[in-house]
Amino acid sequence: MHRLMRIPATLCAVAVTAVALSGCGSDSREERQVTVTGSTTILPIAEIAGEEFEEANPDYEVFVSGLGSSAGIESVSSGSSDIGSSSRELKDEELDLGLVDTPIAYDAIAVIVHRDNPVDGLTSDEIRSVFSGEVTNWSELGGPDLEIGVVNRDEASGTREAFSRIVLDGDRFDPAAAILPGTGQVRSVVANSVGAIGYISLGFVTPEVKAVEVDGVAATRANVIGDTYPVRRVLHFFTVGPPVGAAAEYVDYVLSSDVQEGVVSDAGFIPYVVERD
Amino acid sequence: MAGSERDMRDAGPGAPGPREPGSGSGVLRQTARSQYLKESSLRALFLACASVAVMGVALIFLFVGLRGWAIFAKVGVVDFLFGSTWLPTEGEFGIWPLIFGSFAVTIGALLLGAPLAIGTAIFLSEVASPRVRSILRPAVELLAGIPSVIYGFFGLIVLRPIIADMSGGLGFGLVTGWLILAIMIVPTISAISEDALRSLSPGIREASYAMGATKWQTIYKVLVPAAKVGIIDAVILGMGRAIGETMAVLMVIGNAPVVPAGVSEPFSTLTTTIVLDMAYASGDHRTALFGMAIILFLISMVLVALVRSLSRFGKQVG
Numbered sequence A: 001m002h003r004l005m006r007i008p009a010t011l012c013a014v015a016v017t018a019v020a021l022s023g024c025g026s027d028s029r030e031e032r033q034v035t036v037t038g039s040t041t042i043l044p045i046a047e048i049a050g051e052e053f054e055e056a057n058p059d060y061e062v063f064v065s066g067l068g069s070s071a072g073i074e075s076v077s078s079g080s081s082d083i084g085s086s087s088r089e090l091k092d093e094e095l096d097l098g099l100v101d102t103p104i105a106y107d108a109i110a111v112i113v114h115r116d117n118p119v120d121g122l123t124s125d126e127i128r129s130v131f132s133g134e135v136t137n138w139s140e141l142g143g144p145d146l147e148i149g150v151v152n153r154d155e156a157s158g159t160r161e162a163f164s165r166i167v168l169d170g171d172r173f174d175p176a177a178a179i180l181p182g183t184g185q186v187r188s189v190v191a192n193s194v195g196a197i198g199y200i201s202l203g204f205v206t207p208e209v210k211a212v213e214v215d216g217v218a219a220t221r222a223n224v225i226g227d228t229y230p231v232r233r234v235l236h237f238f239t240v241g242p243p244v245g246a247a248a249e250y251v252d253y254v255l256s257s258d259v260q261e262g263v264v265s266d267a268g269f270i271p272y273v274v275e276r277d
Numbered sequence B: 001m002a003g004s005e006r007d008m009r010d011a012g013p014g015a016p017g018p019r020e021p022g023s024g025s026g027v028l029r030q031t032a033r034s035q036y037l038k039e040s041s042l043r044a045l046f047l048a049c050a051s052v053a054v055m056g057v058a059l060i061f062l063f064v065g066l067r068g069w070a071i072f073a074k075v076g077v078v079d080f081l082f083g084s085t086w087l088p089t090e091g092e093f094g095i096w097p098l099i100f101g102s103f104a105v106t107i108g109a110l111l112l113g114a115p116l117a118i119g120t121a122i123f124l125s126e127v128a129s130p131r132v133r134s135i136l137r138p139a140v141e142l143l144a145g146i147p148s149v150i151y152g153f154f155g156l157i158v159l160r161p162i163i164a165d166m167s168g169g170l171g172f173g174l175v176t177g178w179l180i181l182a183i184m185i186v187p188t189i190s191a192i193s194e195d196a197l198r199s200l201s202p203g204i205r206e207a208s209y210a211m212g213a214t215k216w217q218t219i220y221k222v223l224v225p226a227a228k229v230g231i232i233d234a235v236i237l238g239m240g241r242a243i244g245e246t247m248a249v250l251m252v253i254g255n256a257p258v259v260p261a262g263v264s265e266p267f268s269t270l271t272t273t274i275v276l277d278m279a280y281a282s283g284d285h286r287t288a289l290f291g292m293a294i295i296l297f298l299i300s301m302v303l304v305a306l307v308r309s310l311s312r313f314g315k316q317v318g
Helices: A009-022 A043-056 A069-077 A092-099 A125-133 A157-170 A184-191 A222-226 A246-257 A257-266 B003-010 B025-075 B078-082 B096-127 B130-145 B146-169 B173-199 B202-210 B214-225 B228-243 B247-252 B270-278 B284-318
Strands: A033-038 A061-066 A085-086 A097-112 A149-153 A179-180 A198-201 A209-211 A231-242
Touching: A009 A092, A009 B130, A009 B173, A033 A043, A033 A069, A033 A097, A043 A061, A043 A198, A043 A246, A069 A085, A069 A092, A069 A097, A069 A231, A085 A246, A097 A222, A097 A246, A097 A257, A125 A149, A125 A157, A125 A246, A125 B214, A125 B247, A149 A157, A149 A184, A149 A222, A157 A198, A157 A257, A179 A209, A184 A198, A184 A209, A184 B146, A222 B214, A231 A246, A246 A257, B003 B284, B025 B078, B078 B284, B096 B130, B096 B214, B130 B173, B130 B284, B146 B247, B173 B247, B202 B214, B214 B228, B228 B284, B247 B270, B270 B284
Parallel strands: A033 A061, A033 A085, A149 A179, A149 A198
Antiparallel strands: A085 A231, A097 A198, A097 A209, A097 A231
16 A cells, blocks of 8 residues: 555545544554655655655555655645645745644755766856757867767656756757656766766766866765765645654654665765764 | 367467377376467467557547547648658747757668678678687677667767867767767667578579689679568668667767758757657647657558568569
8 A cells, every 4th residue: 555656646635534534443544544745855754765665654544646746735735645846935925824844855966977977067058058958069168179969857857856956047948959768777877978978966977977066066965974975855744733643753764774864875865964973 | 089180170280299009098188288288378469468468559549549649630740741840839839950850860871870780790600710709799789788878978979079070060960960870770680681691592692603603793783682682671670770760879979950051960860859848848849749649650660561571572583
């Protein structure tokens, strides 16, 4: 039951509540259930953490569904979910819903180029004009006279969605840019092509490629956490009031160093809670 | 006797029963009935096999048609087929760039792959010694058994950087697609062409040599023209293979939904777009993907019809 839920979480919650209400003398089961609805970006972490949480606490059940950040915020504020996960900040009209924000991770995106590319840094504006197709030669960016090979992701990608939201700012991606399905392919193509530029989650950057500075700030964990690296967003859990009961235990579990350094880092995100020695 | 005769008549011309005069009528009936049962149950079994395949095609066509026809009504046949912008998330459903990509990559692959495959077939059937043939033929057949994702991987890792060095871009595009697909269609075309060549009666070879023709003259003046219907069949089937290929192509063409500005610029085909977009498409976008599947279905129906009419034409001529 805790696996990927394609049916709306509301339905689930209703069904579960109905079972609980008609329950023949069992202890109130809904107190041992956590429903998490929202961002598809957060879905993998919430789900795997949920499975591990259930294994560690066999009494509890975690229902996770990915319907998008807006649906998550809607669902938690209407009471159909315990936790609404969101990869965006609250909009103005959502501010007075009484939601409490628990940041769980950073999603930072590195702009990567070939290691031999002499360009070390780009401004947000330059990156936008490259990916929208206005700038097509590295010489316009202080590099050699070399055609820019733009590598984009497919539209199903959460990274593409985040990159488009943070960097493109309403502009369209150049439709003639190559589209590759998968972080690994983007990285390997950029690593092999002198003129290429692409973007991947910061957590997946390896020495094969060079992550450029954006607006003069290096793409490092420290700069993401310190809020100086611009191409990043915060992943949130929203609850109505501070989390309580089973939801609170689940949130604590997600913030534990096991999950932060395990599932969260493995998914390419930057832990929100970093153990420092 | 009367009973057994009736049984055999019912069994039809396809089920000849043993008729041994002189043997006891009871025994004869026994044999005939069991034979009849066996024959008719086998007939039913094979009919069932054939029906499953036909029903599969019919059901898929029905399913794809039901899910996809609405896009033609919504967007309009002309705007759907010839619209130049594929931006499904913003409601632009023009699949012309994808149709163009499918045909461009297929035709180029045929131009490269068909001569290669026909040459292979001629070599295997006319030139090679039995020993060489016994090594080469399995090797060519092995090409057909390699999963297409391996071809794609090879294209992405090995071919693409070479093309990129020569063209200056990323190496995704028509050239890379042509090379990969050309290799992939060789086994299909060469196997069928070789069959066509080998099924020619040996008499025409001997007649040609008897007239004083050399081996080469025999091949290109006698054998290839005589087997041309079979060879064209082979090329059309290779075309079907190329136009439907998805995974290998997906990895080497760059998947930009545009008519490419050059032979080493990213583009998309119908099949690759269906695969990439299926992951997240909903609503009209999903319907449009099924609409593209209908187009693919129609293309392959036309190809099959071509093969059928060609072989009928070949029978009339031959």
